[in-house]
Amino acid sequence: MKEATGKWASRFEDCKLCEWKCGVNRLEAETGVCGAGMPEIAYCNLAEVLQSYSVTMLSCNFKCIYCNAYRLSQYPDSGWFYRGYVDPGELATEALRRIDSVEGRAMHVDKISFTGGEPAIHLPYIAAVIEETKKKIPGLGVGFATNGFMSKKTLQEIIELCSYVTFEIKAFNDDTHRAITGAPVEPVLRNAEYLIRKGKEKIRAFRTIVIPGINDTEIVEIAEFLVSIDPSVPLRIIPFRPNYILYYHPGPTKKRMDEIGDAVLKTGLEDVWWRGYYPVNASKRAIDISKNQKKLTSVTHRGARLGFAYSKLAGCITENRNCGECTMKLSCAVGLKEPWLLDD
Numbered sequence: 001m002k003e004a005t006g007k008w009a010s011r012f013e014d015c016k017l018c019e020w021k022c023g024v025n026r027l028e029a030e031t032g033v034c035g036a037g038m039p040e041i042a043y044c045n046l047a048e049v050l051q052s053y054s055v056t057m058l059s060c061n062f063k064c065i066y067c068n069a070y071r072l073s074q075y076p077d078s079g080w081f082y083r084g085y086v087d088p089g090e091l092a093t094e095a096l097r098r099i100d101s102v103e104g105r106a107m108h109v110d111k112i113s114f115t116g117g118e119p120a121i122h123l124p125y126i127a128a129v130i131e132e133t134k135k136k137i138p139g140l141g142v143g144f145a146t147n148g149f150m151s152k153k154t155l156q157e158i159i160e161l162c163s164y165v166t167f168e169i170k171a172f173n174d175d176t177h178r179a180i181t182g183a184p185v186e187p188v189l190r191n192a193e194y195l196i197r198k199g200k201e202k203i204r205a206f207r208t209i210v211i212p213g214i215n216d217t218e219i220v221e222i223a224e225f226l227v228s229i230d231p232s233v234p235l236r237i238i239p240f241r242p243n244y245i246l247y248y249h250p251g252p253t254k255k256r257m258d259e260i261g262d263a264v265l266k267t268g269l270e271d272v273w274w275r276g277y278y279p280v281n282a283s284k285r286a287i288d289i290s291k292n293q294k295k296l297t298s299v300t301h302r303g304a305r306l307g308f309a310y311s312k313l314a315g316c317i318t319e320n321r322n323c324g325e326c327t328m329k330l331s332c333a334v335g336l337k338e339p340w341l342l343d344d
């Protein structure tokens with residue numbers, strides 16, 4: 001790893017950036033709960049939906065049993081290799097170049113966002129990157145996605161630095177939160193309240209993931225907690241998708257998601273959004289398309305027709321896939337589609 005320089009780096013010498021308050025010297029390879037040394041980057045990308053240049057950072061101070069990014073959140077223990085340390089000035093230059101690229105302009109990218117893993121454990125580095133980008137574009141937006149387990153001081157800095165904060169509350173009760181994340185819930189709820197009271201205009205959304213049989217009875221409690229502070233804050237309720245330690249645990253059905261969403265609305269929370277579920281059956285539209293294909297193509301195997309149908313829903317223009325001969329092979333439109341997008 002390249003050596004980090006700059007005043008910001010000294011803040012890792014006695015690291016108390018998050019609520020674990022380990023006090024280790026991360027510059028000297030001492031590690032705390034998060035296992036992180038110097039801030040390292042997994043990858044960066046232009047994110048069309050968020051209109052953002054997104055920086056995904058390695059390591060996390062939680063060990064969530066459902067983490068869908070566990071190979072990077074549990075870095076370095078995961079044993080995967082990533083991009084690593086990048087000087088803040090270099091990252092800022094790269095971000096500005098991508099934002100001003102043909103693709104960046106086409107996506108109307110107007111912000112740089114930090115996610116992970118948990119970006120709060122790298123905040124001094126992130127602050128240095130933001131400082132560099134703002135020398136060139138003072139009005140550039142800054143997004144931040146967090147698990148909410150930072151120290152009070154770190155949260156205050158995040159509110160000052162960022163334009164949009166997405167804050168995840170993973171459970172309401174302490175034992176459930178510990179079971180899911182390995183960490184107590186009190187600092188998260190304390191920080192959620194502080195963010196609402198001191199930085200409400202920065203809140204993009206609170207979000208919570210529904211895990212059937214584990215936290216699904218606590219979503220209403222989370223909503224009631226938010227309502228007790230400010231009923232207008234946005235809550236986004238997202239279905240769990242099997243991953244990591246819960247790889248073999250089912251996600252919520254559409255019926256369960258709707259039940260939870262309706263119950264949350266009754267708490268008086270005004271800005272609630274939920275969408276998505278865990279599909280127990282194949283997509284209806286894919287099945288319909290595969291049935292039509294039976295008449296239109298020479299594909300004889302039923303399974304192949306269903307496979308083709310999914311590709312078609314995802315953007316494939318051919319009826320009988322042969323990527324080598326496709327007229328779109330250099331600009332293939334096929335991409336991941338969530339199950340509920342397929343059937344909407």
Ligand code: SF4
Pocket residue numbers: 015016017018019020021022023024031032033034035036061120121122
């Ligand atoms: S960021 Fe948090 S978990 Fe990591 S070393 Fe610092 S205080 Fe410990």
Ligand code: SF4
Pocket residue numbers: 060061062063064066067068069070073116117118147181
């Ligand atoms: S807080 Fe997020 S990134 Fe960290 S372990 Fe949990 S789900 Fe993964």
